[in-house]
Amino acid sequence: MSPDSDHPSGRNRASESRDDAERRAAELRREIEGHNYRYYVLDEPSVPDAEYDRLLRELEDIEAAFPDLATEDSPTRRVGAPPSSGFEEVRHRRPMLSLANAFEDEEVEAFHDRVLRGLEVEHADYVAEPKLDGVAISLRYDAGRLVQAATRGDGLTGEDVTDNVRTVRAIPLQLRGKGWPGDLEVRGEIYMPLEGFEAYNARARVEGGKELINPRNAAAGSLRQLDSRLTARRPLAFFAYAAVADTGLPESQFEVLEALRGWGFPVNPEVRRVRDAGGCLDYFRDLGEKRGELAYDIDGVVFKVEGRRDQETLGFVSRAPRWALARKFPAQEEITRLLAIEVQVGRTGALTPVARLEPVFVGGVTVTNATLHNLDEIRRKDVRVGDWVVVRRAGDVIPEVARVVPERREGDPEPFELPSECPVCGSAVERVEGEAVARCTGGLVCPAQRKQSIMHFASRKALDIEGLGEKLIDQLVEAGLVTSVADLYRLRLDDLVALERIGEKSARNVLDEIERSKSPELGRLLFALGIREVGEVTAQSLARQFGSMERLAAAGIDDLLEVPDVGPVVASHVHAFFQEEHNRDVLTALKEAGVEPQAPEAPEGEQPLAGQTWVLTGTLSMPRARARNLLESLGARVTGSVSKKTDVVLAGEEAGSKREKAESLGVRIIDDDEFRGLLADHGLDSD
């Protein structure tokens, strides 16, 4: 959070007097307890970890300044939360503790100094391990067989989740190799790999289920299901990082990890032995660079004193060992205030809502804007202007508003609505049912889309204006010479020659090309207009069906639906395009400039099916578009619905109502095999 923020958790708010401190400490404890409950019991935190860590540190600072304010049960002294009912309790043989946290390099150096002093040595070796962002688990093995699995709980007592843990494939039910202690406890982290996490959420979005907040809470929540069949469906994995036994364990942490590997446990491959603070910090930096490539979330690095005897010498403080330290990465999630939602128009006309934020330091940079994706996402997350929101910036990914902090909403702000007109050009905004993205329909006139639309217009499959490339288009638009494609036809030699880096010869060539493009095939011109979802094939179909721009422009949705392969989405895009006044102006301007589209020609060659009208229905053994092309190349007209004018219905498998209608009208019906025979008769290859 920015230092000038007015949120009460700012750490620099020194407590002036003891009374203030006492009040603030009580406030902090209440708030932290609330977060603990949401995080450890519900597996559904509302604030990001960074915010929680700040609150905890503020409380630690107060307790350090006024030691008599520190209560026995203060959250600064406790680990996690007591086990929840619904599970048997498991008393840990040795407490499962937390880790001391470091947010700065200096804190790593201070830790190292304490270790050197504690052990009375000059150098110290550490094992450096990725700090997995998952959930700690304790696994008991009796004579090599898994007999019990428990969560950390409050550190002393955990929850018996044995049945659930048995469904995690990475955890051996029976130890391998040899030399394992007969009575062995293995500790490690159960986590959800990112891929599985994203796949799970993608499915939840489609099926309308509940999404998981982050991989760590996903892992914890999965493990604490009361029905282990639900756990089995979650993609969980495991890394071991510690072992507890009375005898029979190697003397150093590194060797313990190697032994665990030999006994069949996955051990993180990034684990290294390092020396002194310098070695720790190098490792931290290197792993930080790799963080984005890992298949799982890590939130930092753990340094552990290598020798087990040395660990014992150093011992523990209330909630963490003195021989270990977690150096945390910069937070990828932060909390800040949503000041406004602005709408940007992209090069393709997509309207993107963008969050204007109170500046916040997250993922290593200061973020002032974040994407909100689209209106559906805003609705799903119920984001409203003025809310406190969690902003996420992972690696180089564009920052996004991940979620709202609901308990901090003030009043009852209005839900956000998209404008009905494009904020850039004023054209109508279209939102097709079932599509997430809303778009400006003024593709041909909208300044936000200008360069893109001209480039598309001139491209090879459209009007194929050679020499009119991206650079020249940039120059033309920036010089104000071209605001829509119709302006291309008003360009003069002087205009072009006046531009930088264009000689007279190439200017002439471009003008010749533009002149030549004045009599395009109708289908190409339609494609060139850049109507959404109208690709080359659809443009050709539209051209064949309607024969002229005027007829197409006058077509209603129902007329459009008659065209083969045109469904409701395309029909609605085409309709909206021609409804938009700005677009009609450009079409008029094109006409005035002398652009005359050519009606589609009859295909060349033999036309044995000329004059026949065909309808395709059911599942064919080739893609429908191909069947249609083949028929058209033989001269047939292919339409979408069966009527008395239909000559032949080609009915594939599971043909439904169209087939019935053809039967009732007495229209000839042929099947896939007959169709292939017919193609073969005309020398066409059906494969």
Ligand SMILES: NC(=O)c1ccc[n+]([C@@H]2O[C@H](COP(=O)([O-])OP(=O)(O)OC[C@H]3O[C@@H](n4cnc5c(N)ncnc54)[C@H](O)[C@@H]3O)[C@@H](O)[C@H]2O)c1
């Ligand atoms: N957002 C919230 O509301 C909220 C609430 C409570 C706690 N938290 C977060 O939870 C964390 C505190 O929880 P904590 O007490 O578990 O401390 P911690 O997560 O900082 O460190 C201890 C834990 O690290 C894990 N760990 C991962 N890799 C390890 C390795 N190689 N070796 C040893 N341990 C490893 C273990 O599970 C261990 O229990 C903080 O990050 C805090 O921000 C957040």
Ligand SMILES: [Zn+2]
């Ligand atoms: Zn626009």
